[in-house]
Amino acid sequence: MRAVALMLAALLWAAPVSAGPEFWKHEWPQTDFTKTNVNSWVEILSGGPPKDGIPAIDAPEFLKVAGERRIKGAEAVITLEMEGEAPRAYPVRYLMWHEIVNDTVGGVPVAVTFCPLCNSGITFDRRTDAGTLSFGVTGKLRNSDMIMFDRETESWWQQAVGEAIVGELTGMELKALPSWMESWDKFRARNPEGLVMAQPAFTRNYGANPYVGYDSLPRPFFYSGDPPPHGIPALARVVRVGERAWPLQRIRDEGGVREAGIILSWEAGQASALDAATVGGGRDVGTVRVRDASGRDLPHDMMFAFAFNAFWPEGDWMIGP
Structure with missing residues (x-):
């Protein structure tokens, strides 16, 4: 294997x-x-x-x-x-x-x-x-x-x-x-009767991260575009909702953000899958939930900053005051 x-x-x-x-x-x-x-x-x-x-x-x-x-x-x-x-x-x-x-x-x-x-x-x-x-x-x-x-x-x-x-x-x-x-711990604690996808019938080193240290690199692979603005590292995580991006670091530092009719909450406990040699052994990046003012979950993405900049070059960076 x-x-x-x-x-x-x-x-x-x-x-x-x-x-x-x-x-x-x-x-x-x-x-x-x-x-x-x-x-x-x-x-x-x-x-x-x-x-x-x-x-x-x-x-x-x-x-x-x-x-x-x-x-x-x-x-x-x-x-x-x-x-x-x-x-x-x-x-x-x-x-x-x-x-x-x-x-x-x-x-x-x-x-x-x-x-x-x-x-x-x-x-x-x-x-x-x-x-x-x-x-x-x-x-x-x-x-x-x-x-x-x-x-x-x-x-x-x-x-x-x-x-x-x-x-x-x-x-x-x-x-x-x-x-x-989110972390497996949070999912199973909230959903004791929930379902989890079973291990596929392929020969893979499941649980290993083939991109060790990737999210700490100064530049991503296979990318020659512009870096993100505002001094945001290329591989910093941002939460994208539509054409807006909130830096994860801001959400984490402020303990959550309420802005533009959106509520972004943060909780510790989720490991970065792209840091250590194992998917569960990386540093804690936490979990973000994105909801509207009525508490309904919204479609969003937790992507790297360079990717938001590449695909939404005119997008709004929600960096705070």
Whole structure:
């Protein structure tokens, strides 16, 4: 297993390769490269793995919370709570190696996504005007962010923004659903009758972090764009709600923020998955919940500052007074 993990890590850390449609067509014969909203093909890089080289999970299996023994207390999970359904936890220890989980919750087809290089974890509704889509990983990156593809048209989708950027469905957007990252301890304490995604049937070094020390680097991999403004480190976490970004450090220092009709709370106890050698062994970055004035959870993302700056260059930085 260790040999397989090292091989996969080498692929994930491979030098970026820029190409274009003429080079990609043999691997992507169904993708319509005449349709795109990407300014230049040089923006798209190969991260190393080929199409489906990082295998998405379809129809995942789940365990009752009481039956889970592998996950450490501080490990991050992506929590999805939908009305009338048992809350579900999708462990980052699995998403680190698979990046997309295609699931159905209460009759709603969802895609739970996580891009390690941007720390971007977003849950999307897979229903669109083109029908219900199922997603895989292209192995391509843009601004260091994962490019997904739908298996129905093989259009390419930018994970951070939930928009098709190449192919037949170019310009179509996915609806983001409220979900959030929190520690396994917090999820199971709040949801003793909840469900947690079971370990996939793949040979991976689950629980290990192949990007040791990544979120302490001065610059991200596969990124040549501008640094964030206001002196914010490129790999500092920000909480993005729409086109606004609140620095995590501010939320943490102030013990929570109420601003622009949004309530951002913070609690300690969640380990950074991209710090230490294990997903549960990293420094404490805490958990942020994002709600409206009525207490309803809002769609949001806990991403790195460079990614917000890259995809929302005109966005608002909520740095406080």
